[in-house]
Amino acid sequence: MASFKYDNVYLNDGFTIAGPYEVKGKLSNFDMSSDDMYFGEKTFEKAEVKMQVKAIDSLMARNYLNDNQVDCLIGGDLSNQITTSSVTAAKYRIPFLGVYAACASFNEALILGANLIKLDFKNIVCVTSSHNLNSEKQFRYPVEYGAPKKECTTFTATGSVAALVSNKESKVKIESATIGKVVDYGIKDANNMGAVMAPAAFQVLFDHLNEMKRSGTYYDLIMTGDLGEIGEELFKKLCQRQGIKFNKYFDAGTQIYKSEQDTKAGASGPIALPLVLFSKILPENKYKKILIIATGSLHSPALVNQKNSIPSIAQAVSLEVLQ
Amino acid sequence: MKQEEYQELVKELTPKEKRVSHALIAFVSGGLVGVLCTIIFEILSTTFEMGKSSATVWTVIILIGIASFLTALGFFDRWVKKCQCGLIVPTTGFAHSITSSALDYKKDGLITGLGSNFFKLAGSVILYGILSGFIFALIKVVFYG
Numbered sequence: 001m002a003s004f005k006y007d008n009v010y011l012n013d014g015f016t017i018a019g020p021y022e023v024k025g026k027l028s029n030f031d032m033s034s035d036d037m038y039f040g041e042k043t044f045e046k047a048e049v050k051m052q053v054k055a056i057d058s059l060m061a062r063n064y065l066n067d068n069q070v071d072c073l074i075g076g077d078l079s080n081q082i083t084t085s086s087v088t089a090a091k092y093r094i095p096f097l098g099v100y101a102a103c104a105s106f107n108e109a110l111i112l113g114a115n116l117i118k119l120d121f122k123n124i125v126c127v128t129s130s131h132n133l134n135s136e137k138q139f140r141y142p143v144e145y146g147a148p149k150k151e152c153t154t155f156t157a158t159g160s161v162a163a164l165v166s167n168k169e170s171k172v173k174i175e176s177a178t179i180g181k182v183v184d185y186g187i188k189d190a191n192n193m194g195a196v197m198a199p200a201a202f203q204v205l206f207d208h209l210n211e212m213k214r215s216g217t218y219y220d221l222i223m224t225g226d227l228g229e230i231g232e233e234l235f236k237k238l239c240q241r242q243g244i245k246f247n248k249y250f251d252a253g254t255q256i257y258k259s260e261q262d263t264k265a266g267a268s269g270p271i272a273l274p275l276v277l278f279s280k281i282l283p284e285n286k287y288k289k290i291l292i293i294a295t296g297s298l299h300s301p302a303l304v305n306q307k308n309s310i311p312s313i314a315q316a317v318s319l320e321v322l323q
Numbered sequence: 324m325k326q327e328e329y330q331e332l333v334k335e336l337t338p339k340e341k342r343v344s345h346a347l348i349a350f351v352s353g354g355l356v357g358v359l360c361t362i363i364f365e366i367l368s369t370t371f372e373m374g375k376s377s378a379t380v381w382t383v384i385i386l387i388g389i390a391s392f393l394t395a396l397g398f399f400d401r402w403v404k405k406c407q408c409g410l411i412v413p414t415t416g417f418a419h420s421i422t423s424s425a426l427d428y429k430k431d432g433l434i435t436g437l438g439s440n441f442f443k444l445a446g447s448v449i450l451y452g453i454l455s456g457f458i459f460a461l462i463k464v465v466f467y468g
Contacts, residue, residue, distance in 0.1 A: 043430045137427055144423035145444065146400025148345070148407050151338040186326045187333060195333040199324075233336050241324055262404075 002179040003211040009114045011172040011319060012164040014278035015059040017051050019158025021132065022267075022275065025257040029279040030159075031058065037133055037158065044143075045079065048131040051160035052077075052088040056127055059162040065123060067093040074098075074112050075127040076105030077270060078135055078156070085127065094125070102296030103130075103197075103226050104180070105270045106161070107315035111177045113165040114317075122167060129160035130269030139190070139301060152192040154228040154268035157256055161274035172282060173320045175289075176212060180204035180314040182298065190297070190304040194231020194253075194265060197295035200312040201227065202238040204293055208316045209244065216244040220287035225273040225294035225314070226253040228265035248287070252276035270294070282321070290319045345407045352409025360386060383414055390415035394422040420444035 018030040020037060032054065034040075039047040052075070060070065073092060075085035076099040089096035101108040109126035116124055133143045135156040141147045165174065185199045201224045209216060216222065216239070227235055232251040239246070252273045253266035273294045281290065295314040303310065324332075360382050367378040390410075393399040399419055403410050410416055424443045428436035442449065 141444070142420075142423040142427040144394055144397065144400050144426050145420060146403040146423075147411075148404060150340060185329045187330070192333070192337060195337065199329065230333075230336055230338070234332065237332060237336075238324060238329075 001211055002181075003176060003208060004111070004115060004118070004178075005176045005212075006114050006118060006174050008167045008169075009117045009174040010166055010168060010170045011110075011174055012166050012168060012170040013059060013063055014161055014163040014274060014282075015055045015062065016275055016278045017055050017160045018275065018279075019132065021155070021261065021263070022157055022159055022256055025261060027256060027276065027279050029283055030275075031279075037131075044131055044133045044137070045084065048077065048079070048084045048129050048134055048160070049087045051131075052084060052127050052129045052162070053091055055129075055160040055162035056088065056092070056125060059125065059164055063164055065164075070094045070123045070125050071121040072097060072113070072116055072124045073127065074109040074124060076100050076109060077129050078102065078138070080138060084129060084134075088127065101294075101313050101315065102298055103268060103270045103272065104294040104296030104313050104315045106163075106274045107177075107225075107292065107294035107317050110163070110165065110174065110317050111179060111315055114174045114177060117165060117167050124165045125162055126165060127160065127162040128270040128274065130156050130158065130271045132156045132158045132269075135269065139299075149264055150191045151264055152189075152194065152228075152230050153264045154193055154226060154253060154266055155257065155263035156269040157226075157267040157271050157275065158269075159271045159275055161271060161278060163274065163278070171322055173322055174317060175320045176208075176318040178204055178208035178211060178316040180316065181207070182311045182313050184309050184311045186309045188304070188307060188309050190299055190310060192230065193226075193268060193297045194228040195234060196297045196299075196310045197225075197312040197314065198227055198231045198234035198238060200314040201225075201231075201235050201293050201295045202242070204314040204316045205239070205244065205291070206242065208291070208318075212318075216246045219289045219291045219318070220247055221281065221289075222246050222249045222291045222293065223273070223276070223281065224249075224251045224253075225270075225292075225296075226266070226268035227251045227295060228253045228268065230265050231295075255280065270296075285321065288321050290321070292317050292319065348405075349407040349409040349412070352406035353413060354409075356386075356410065356413045356415060386414055387418040390418040391422040394419050395426065417445055417448055420448075 073094040106128040113124040256267040257263040428440040
């Protein structure tokens with residue numbers, strides 16, 4: 001069993017920061033945004049740290065918390081050795097857990113946080129971020145090169161989200177969660193990350209429903225993280241094959257950009273899912289039982305260059321919106 | 324679902340690249356770069372009365388200069404996206420690959436950043452350019468004297 005049920009864990013608040021591309025997209029309800037990819041800093045790396053710090057500071061201020069009242073900070077991002085989150089954590093006097101599950105990092109942080117609350121921790125801040133140009137530089141080509149892209153490529157979203165998890169009752173409850181298995185379906189194309197990650201999302205959904213003894217229609221909404229248009233289709237096909245039905249399903253990666261923004265298959269990055277969750281799904285208040293499945297493609301440039309297939313992971317968290 | 328079955332499904336659902344239209348765009352845009360080269364070459368050889376070889380060298384230098392300058396101004400990447408390989412294959416692409424790498428890594432230090440990443444993309448062009456030059460020269464010497 002890799003599933004947990006929680007009685008007293010709540011997702012109290014989330015502070016969202018979005019970059020220039022995201023602001024021009026379909027979502028508008030961000031807490032903060034910037035039209036400058038540098039966020040007033042000298043390098044993109046510093047810009048990403050600044051986003052995280054702003055998100056955490058604003059979240060703590062909005063919830064009247066200081067460093068001593070937060071028991072643990074859990075963070076992860078896409079930078080090498082998750083330096084972004086580590087540099088951010090150095091600015092606080094809060095115990096820190098760094099996590100890496102590529103774009104599934106946010107849910108991994110939520111699951112860890114929820115379990116710590118179960119062990120009597122009081123307030124936990126989960127943070128994640130991604131920056132389009134940092135990812136381009138690290139995983140693809142130099143920023144200014146502008147290499148032509150395949151139709152199936154996703155576009156790393158820029159932004160940061162900090163979320164507060166605590167035992168204090170609020171509108172959104174973290175009801176249960178399932179830790180995902182790493183799967184490898186032999187896909188070697190790092191440009192087609194939707195295809196890499198769809199089986200992982202399917203696997204964790206399958207395990208979650210089995211272990212919780214539920215059907216897909218138990219949830220009002222099932223939302224995957226950043227599969228993009230192609231991954232979304234693949235995920236649906238995989239579920240169809242297994243006979244899993246949904247009331248409503250979509251991928252967060254397809255909810256961020258407008259089609260004319262030339263972002264190909266949609267948004268990716270650990271930020272995609274929490275950005276849609278906090279600026280669209282929760283404020284809309286349309287769904288009561290929500291399963292969020294963050295998906296991560298666990299590759300490095302060396303793994304791909306050496307023509308290996310890419311492993312992927314997904315983490316599922318079930319949320320309940322209380323009346 | 325088995326791996327092979329899934330890979331078939333992925334193949335089926337992944338949109339095909341528009342190879343023909345990309346090739347046509349690259350053909351026209353690359354051709355326009357060629358026209359620009361010829362114009363510069365003609366101006367150099369008639370107005371500036373240069374010889375053929377020095378006019379060729381100066382044409383390449385001017386083209387590299389223009390491409391690098393436009394990369395530095397920050398909008399050449401948008402043109403590359405539109406023109407597909409029409410701007411990457413000619414010498415403009417070579418210059419652009421070096422300048423864009425330099426811009427990315429200049430903040431990582433002059434040696435550890437800029438110096439060691441300068442030829443990140445262009446390195447392959449230089450290495451295999453020289454290698455194929457050597458092989459073809461060898462063929463020429465052996466078979467045609």
